Amino acid sequence: MQTAMPIADTRRPWLMTAVPLVAGLLLMYTPTVLELWRTIWQSEEQGHGPLILAVSLWLFWQKREEFAAVAQDGGRTTLGWVVLAFGLLLYVFGRSQDIILFEVGSQIPLLAGACAVLFGWRAVRVVAFPILFLVFMAPLPAAIIDSMTGPLKRSVSVVAEVVLYELGYPIARSGVVLQIGQYQLLVADACSGLNSMFSLSAVGLLYLYLMGHASRWRNALIVLSILPIAFVANALRVMILVLVTYHFGDEAGQGFIHGTAGMVLFVIALALLFAFDSVLGLFDRRGGQRKGAA
Incomplete structure (x- = not known):
């Protein structure tokens, strides 16, 4: 008689990787979001920013099952590391030089690169739209x-x-x-x-x-x-x-x-x-x- 493996066990490997990733992103971008909330998002022109963030998070959540199904494949690629490094450089430059466009925009390559390195490009394709949708958080140049x-x-x-x-x-x-x-x-x-x-x-x-x-x-x-x-x-x-x-x-x-x-x-x-x-x-x-x- 075979015993079915609990669903939670099959998800544990990618969850154990995702938790520190999410924690790191929160540590990096919480000051950015708070600054946006105090300044740009208070204007009528950029008041949609919080909604964009909320919708992106909701879309990520909606894709969690599909993401989990392909995240098991892993897939560490050179291109993923390049994209991740570019996102980190963009964040550091934007944060240090107080360029909010670069700081906010860095989320896209950073998230895409991190997902590619940790979970593979198939996983990136699953959440491609929620990641790219974050571009609307950034103010127009x-x-x-x-x-x-x-x-x-x-x-x-x-x-x-x-x-x-x-x-x-x-x-x-x-x-x-x-x-x-x-x-x-x-x-x-x-x-x-x-x-x-x-x-x-x-x-x-x-x-x-x-x-x-x-x-x-x-x-x-x-x-x-x-x-x-x-x-x-x-x-x-x-x-x-x-x-x-x-x-x-x-x-x-x-x-x-x-x-x-x-x-x-x-x-x-x-x-x-x-x-x-x-x-x-x-x-x-x-x-x-x-x-x-x-």
Whole structure:
């Protein structure tokens, strides 16, 4: 008579390795997370940071069974050590020079390299998305913000002016200043939508990952649609702000900015993303039916 080995025993080897790894990561990155919490995550632009961290941890937890199944293989590779060393150097440099982008970004190569060295590249592939998703914790580089904010502000201003003018509203534009009726509205840096595009990209990629569509072309089109959808949603947010100000006054417009503007943006963007995916789903099902008929 054979006795089945307890599940806990089969998992013990990788757990014994994972526990000190997790402890080391907590020791390294707890000061980083606390610093982010006190500074960058308090801003409206980077307020999504804690959610990104929480979602990544949840995704890791969801993958624990699949990870355990392949972690038994081990697999110590030279490339894994190189990636791990790069992550450590990036962390040390970012921490010592107070470059938060490098410090936060070092999590990705460090986690990937450590998993490859200890558990093999198959294990890395299992948790690849949760690891890469951590990139959205890092703030956007200042160079990208400076180079893209101006063009985005102008584009949003032009779209808002053209659409509202075609709808019959008395609107004019001078640069990034919109004049509607007796009110002048400046499309500020926060209205450029750059940070919103970054956070909405995170939401879009998470949606795509959770949906798990088998069709590659459908996945590719959804990825390509994320930034245009974010831009359209931001332009709609600016137009709603202009209309609220025009119909209800400047005080109501300012209340909209500080109250529900961010929520409106995400609701619009998610609605557009779901609608686009639903349309693609119709073509996807038709394609599947044609293949079945053939």
